[in-house]
Amino acid sequence: MSERRGHDLGLHRVLEPEGALPQAAQRLDAESEAFDNEIVIDVQTLNIDSASFHQIIGELGRDEDKVAERVCSIVAERGKMQNPVTGSGGMLLGTVKAIGKDYKGPVELKVGQRVASLVSLTLTPLTIDRVIKVHLDADQMDIEGTAYLWPSSPIVAMPDDLPERVALSALDVCGAPAQTARLVAGQKRVLILGAGKSGMLCAASARATLGDQGKVYALDLYDTNLKLLREAGIVDDFRTANARVPTEVLQAVESMTGGELVDVVINTCNVSGTEMSAILPARDRGVVYFFNMATDFSRAALGSEGVGKDVDLLIGNGYAHGHAELTLKMVREFDVVRSRLESLTGEG
Amino acid sequence: MSERRGHDLGLHRVLEPEGALPQAAQRLDAESEAFDNEIVIDVQTLNIDSASFHQIIGELGRDEDKVAERVCSIVAERGKMQNPVTGSGGMLLGTVKAIGKDYKGPVELKVGQRVASLVSLTLTPLTIDRVIKVHLDADQMDIEGTAYLWPSSPIVAMPDDLPERVALSALDVCGAPAQTARLVAGQKRVLILGAGKSGMLCAASARATLGDQGKVYALDLYDTNLKLLREAGIVDDFRTANARVPTEVLQAVESMTGGELVDVVINTCNVSGTEMSAILPARDRGVVYFFNMATDFSRAALGSEGVGKDVDLLIGNGYAHGHAELTLKMVREFDVVRSRLESLTGEG
Numbered sequence: 001m002s003e004r005r006g007h008d009l010g011l012h013r014v015l016e017p018e019g020a021l022p023q024a025a026q027r028l029d030a031e032s033e034a035f036d037n038e039i040v041i042d043v044q045t046l047n048i049d050s051a052s053f054h055q056i057i058g059e060l061g062r063d064e065d066k067v068a069e070r071v072c073s074i075v076a077e078r079g080k081m082q083n084p085v086t087g088s089g090g091m092l093l094g095t096v097k098a099i100g101k102d103y104k105g106p107v108e109l110k111v112g113q114r115v116a117s118l119v120s121l122t123l124t125p126l127t128i129d130r131v132i133k134v135h136l137d138a139d140q141m142d143i144e145g146t147a148y149l150w151p152s153s154p155i156v157a158m159p160d161d162l163p164e165r166v167a168l169s170a171l172d173v174c175g176a177p178a179q180t181a182r183l184v185a186g187q188k189r190v191l192i193l194g195a196g197k198s199g200m201l202c203a204a205s206a207r208a209t210l211g212d213q214g215k216v217y218a219l220d221l222y223d224t225n226l227k228l229l230r231e232a233g234i235v236d237d238f239r240t241a242n243a244r245v246p247t248e249v250l251q252a253v254e255s256m257t258g259g260e261l262v263d264v265v266i267n268t269c270n271v272s273g274t275e276m277s278a279i280l281p282a283r284d285r286g287v288v289y290f291f292n293m294a295t296d297f298s299r300a301a302l303g304s305e306g307v308g309k310d311v312d313l314l315i316g317n318g319y320a321h322g323h324a325e326l327t328l329k330m331v332r333e334f335d336v337v338r339s340r341l342e343s344l345t346g347e348g
Numbered sequence: 349m350s351e352r353r354g355h356d357l358g359l360h361r362v363l364e365p366e367g368a369l370p371q372a373a374q375r376l377d378a379e380s381e382a383f384d385n386e387i388v389i390d391v392q393t394l395n396i397d398s399a400s401f402h403q404i405i406g407e408l409g410r411d412e413d414k415v416a417e418r419v420c421s422i423v424a425e426r427g428k429m430q431n432p433v434t435g436s437g438g439m440l441l442g443t444v445k446a447i448g449k450d451y452k453g454p455v456e457l458k459v460g461q462r463v464a465s466l467v468s469l470t471l472t473p474l475t476i477d478r479v480i481k482v483h484l485d486a487d488q489m490d491i492e493g494t495a496y497l498w499p500s501s502p503i504v505a506m507p508d509d510l511p512e513r514v515a516l517s518a519l520d521v522c523g524a525p526a527q528t529a530r531l532v533a534g535q536k537r538v539l540i541l542g543a544g545k546s547g548m549l550c551a552a553s554a555r556a557t558l559g560d561q562g563k564v565y566a567l568d569l570y571d572t573n574l575k576l577l578r579e580a581g582i583v584d585d586f587r588t589a590n591a592r593v594p595t596e597v598l599q600a601v602e603s604m605t606g607g608e609l610v611d612v613v614i615n616t617c618n619v620s621g622t623e624m625s626a627i628l629p630a631r632d633r634g635v636v637y638f639f640n641m642a643t644d645f646s647r648a649a650l651g652s653e654g655v656g657k658d659v660d661l662l663i664g665n666g667y668a669h670g671h672a673e674l675t676l677k678m679v680r681e682f683d684v685v686r687s688r689l690e691s692l693t694g695e696g
Contacts, residue, residue: 088646301664307369315638318650
């Protein structure tokens with residue numbers, strides 16, 4: 001059998017443009033058989049990035065067939081699931097089908113093991129053979145398909161004490177709670193914008209880090225999750241407001257803090273136009289963390305300048321050491337988070 | 349005379365969409381006479397953001413008339429100079445024409461004083477009456493026009509020991525050198541990507557902060573400025589490479605450092621597709637600072653995740669305390685920076 005040596009960063013899968021890394025590529029080769037440094041995964045579930053999934057639903061409506069068709073056409077065209085509008089992907093759940101002889105990944109794996117890729121679908125060569133079911137409320141799609149990962153791609157063995165769909169849903173955003181834990185350490189006031197999946201996990205992470213030494217505030221358009229977080233003691237106070245209206249958000253925050261600004265703002269909204277709503281409530285030399293794929297770089301940079309705010313603006317890196325472990329810990333330790341994830345994923 | 353009270357954040361100038369802040373607005377009202385909390389400026393020079401100016405030149409060619417026409421049509425349509433493709437603006441130089449009775453700005457000003465606005469043109473109500481000259485190499489346009497600023501907008505009195513065009517050109521990017529000084533403090537290896545105006549100022553700032561306690565490396569497509577920076581002792585070493593080809597950049601950096609990654613990367617490129625070239629050379633838990641309006645948020649977030657890099661990704665905030673002072677200091681202290689700015693702005 002001939003050698004099929006692949007590149008450490010997956011360059012061997014890039015079709016165009018030449019020299020691009022897989023994430024920046026317009027098209028990946030998902031048709032070629034496995035290279036020697038790859039692991040092959042039988043894919044069972046795609047967890048689509050929230051901003052991407054909502055963009056698709058926003059365009060096509062809550063129609064399972066149409067959503068499935070759109071995802072399949074993107075994957076067929078690009079060799080990967082990368083929404084051309086939002087630029088974002090998601091992650092996948094599946095079973096190890098084969099391990100190349102040169103594959104040296106971040107964790108020990110064996111054929112037949114259940115795994116989730118912690119690398120974005122935007123750089124994962126993927127083919128879809130069949131769609132089984134679209135879960136509109138969970139941003140998930142059950143499929144039959146094949147994906148390939150090389151050694152630099154984070155991957156995790158699925159935990160056996162949590163429903164798989166719940167674990168996958170949490171792992172999809174695991175960079176955010178891990179980075180929240182770092183950013184809020186030693187701070188007094190934290191604001192979580194958005195109380196969806198990422199927002200709940202980040203709020204839990206902030207609470208776990210701060211204990212009773214700091215206040216965790218939250219804001220969302222709806223109060224369902226906010227009330228549950230408040231009852232569970234994860235957040236100290238909350239308000240409902242439209243995160244696209246910065247002046248409304250600032251007013252709501254000041255009504256919680258007694259007029260003070262906050263040390264850290266975690267923006268987990270999955271809609272565009274929320275940059276200034278995250279920047280205005282931050283104190284001088286505070287930190288604003290954007291875990292929202294709909295964030296516009298120049299709106300954040302120029303918006304902050306425009307109001308003379310000297311704050312650190314952080315792009316939500318999807319990777320942080322220990323991010324999977326920390327996030328699953330939040331799901332295990334905070335019942336309300338687990339039960340909300342169960343209900344969102346239809347496992348409740 | 350009737351009261352014309354304006355909003356602290358300039359909401360009184362927003363035409364659409366309703367409730368938006370001026371930077372996010374599609375259209376500003378630049379036609380109404382001054383409000384009581386505004387300062388009125390007779391505009392003489394627009395300094396267009398580099399990414400924006402290059403996008404326009406890239407589309408229309410190096411034709412002064414066509415560039416002028418495009419800028420005028422954007423300003424006429426939006427009531428501000430915000431390039432719809434890059435989202436970015438620039439800044440302006442002019443003379444104080446009038447000061448509203450409720451204007452309480454960041455510095456003491458009087459009518460007739462020469463000033464530069466340190467707030468982006470993307471939120472500055474502006475009308476252009478006449479274009480006098482387009483300076484293609486300086487990203488500048490001399491005009492006759494009028495602009496309005498409210499109290500939260502940073503503004504600076506022009507220094508009298510530097511040519512105005514040189515000072516303006518440096519002040520346009522003054523957030524970057526100020527933040528570079530903070531980020532590199534105590535670090536050992538710094539990489540400056542791009543050796544244009546921002547890159548030179550950031551390299552100077554890194555050198556001023558580090559002295560001989562750390563290495564400053566630089567990379568650009570061309571070596572003109574790199575050689576000058578090297579001769580002046582501002583950078584320790586440099587390479588030429590295409591910042592859009594991450595693997596080429598990584599190789600070039602490792603050839604300078606003897607195979608090591610760097611602590612801080614300052615991306616000052618003014619082209620798109622350079623996110624991964626800034627991320628790959630950064631060490632584990634290093635910092636990547638994007639002062640490049642062509643940066644794509646999700647490409648940075650997902651790209652970093654895609655290669656399993658645990659680094660802090662910072663959006664280049666245009667504002668930092670003391671940014672104007674620090675940047676002018678770099679121009680005064682480093683002759684090579686001053687002479688390059690003089691030559692770029694035609695003052696040499």
